[in-house]
Amino acid sequence: MEEQFPIKKVMDDQGNLIDSSFEEKIDQELVRTMYYNMLRIRTFDRKAINLQRQGRIGTYPPFEGQEASQVGSALALEDGDWMFPTYRDHGATLTFGADMVRTFLYWNGRHEGVVPPEGKNIFPAAVPIATQIPHATGTAWAEKRKGTTNIALAYFGDGATSEGDFHEGLNFASVFQTPTVFFNQNNGYAISVPIEKQMNSETIAQKALAYDMPSVRIDGNDCFSVYFEMEKAVNRAREGGGPTLIEAVTWRTGAHTTADDPTKYRPDGQGEEIVHPLDRLEMFMKNYGHWNEEWISETKEKIEAEVEAAVDAMENSPKANPADLFDYVFEEMPEQLEEQKDQYLAQLKGD
């Protein structure tokens, strides 16, 4: 199956284009957008790990190593499209337009954290595995019924393909030909279980054969491969061509979460040969005349400042409101819940 689903690349590990026809398509704007977003989310990710270590936010699942997959895929969406992320996809949500302060707030246990900016269709991160996949199918189905060209993008990991909802979501999408892109980040591990124990299939892309669904296996550390294959899938969905499964082969550099110790299950040195997606993009920029020290250092400063400001805003935001416990469970609050709320708030006041 690896022969049938070879890993598609636009550039090699050293940032050289494999197919020179891409040189025209990859203009400075695309390169800079890609670099800016990848650096931005990596800076966010490293900051979040530090904040957790200092006890300033809760448990945090890093995505370092998956920047190309998340940025490349998110950049292929437009306003009006829907994003259904997992808990490790805040790189993608930030790229699509989620607010950074709110993203920090989410990892600090705050409900405000999942509220997207007005006009941005970003679903809260799914914490149960694979449950967001049927949501993306259903929402895309709704767009199809309304006759729009909007699409829905579902993120999920390699472990999620073992869940029933993976099958149910893809099967519905195939039966009803919904405009959905199923974007798998195969990062090699589901917490501690490696891919070869997760499945006996050589690829994840081949699973689409069962649904007669187009699929492609790409180098998830090659931001251009991700972006251009995503663009194809998104266009197909917009044009009524139905769903696509994309397997982006990538690597989780760090732990599953800040509460996890990967040395328990990963052999020493495993993955060290993998060139980090951001390093690869830097090499590409140098190879093809896109490297501009001045722009790079301005960009770094801008990102550092944004992240620091977001941390400040997160830490200075008002405390969680206890009334939020009760106020949004139902649109119309049942009397018995109202009683619980009144009693508890009165008790708090008395304290």
Added chain:
Amino acid sequence: MDLKVKQKPESNSKTKQMTMIQAINDGLKTMLELDDTTIVLGEDIGKNGGVFRATEGLQEIFGEDRVVDTPLSESGIVGTSVGLAVNGFKPVAEMQFMGFIYPAYDQIMTHVSRLRMKTLGHYSAPMVTRAPYGAGIRAPEIHSDSAEALFTHMPGIKVVCPASPYDAKGLLIESIEDPDPVIFMEPMRSYRAKREDVPEGKYNVEIGKGQKLQEGTDITLIAWGAMVTVAEQAAKQAEEQGVSCEVLDLRTLYPLDRDLIAESVQKTGRAVIVHEAQGTGGLGNDILSVINDTSFLYLRSPIERVTGFDVPVPFFSLEDHYLPTAKRVLESIHKSVNF
């Protein structure tokens, strides 16, 4: 003695004699006609009209896009309904039997019920999940579960269970119009048990309000769904033996109509709660706590519960032993009155 206190429809529309299954079909049809965003989906509900014929003829009228035969995929049905609901549609999903809702339980528990709260109201998944439930029709195993307590325990979801054709249609319409997600339980045993006058067109029965079916002074019988008939039978027999029973049909299981329960129990000072689900962890215990909270000093005897036993719902050769009967209810009535 028949003191039915029934809500009358607002409209002066004509009525038609209907069974509960016909009333449900009519309720779905009414909402499909009135609201283009209503979409009915489930297994075998289109061409086949549903295994109980609840959706008979609807696909012919409203087309395959609005009355959708889905893959055999309960989690997929509810999961895609979440996606449809957040994007402007009003899904009415059918679980073929409540005993098959469990694969969808994850979706209902982790998304449908808590989406609104977790996003501080930004997203919500107003949808109706219909589920035929209960024993007594000699169905194969698993087809006869009564799983309301799994959902009344779940915050963020309303649970409705009609006992009559009239209430079935009015509550179904109300559930479809409700801004919050609703589990709509349909007692299979009552689907064709009786006919009554059901108004044509749209009318609503309020969620959260039970109904007093019979006035009485000595004891309150509290039931819902198929157990309402059992309670009524026991009330009739008790009446003949000189015990005056008040019969309550709760109709909504979350949120409970606490006022109705309290008012009645404060008058009679006694109660028997009847439900066919297992007793432990059952909704009867929540009704007990309502009585405890509201009516403790009015009680003249301990509250009785007549429920399914704490065993899996059995194969049908044993289901009559499992299910509460009028005889068991009557025994509890006497126990309470003679305390």
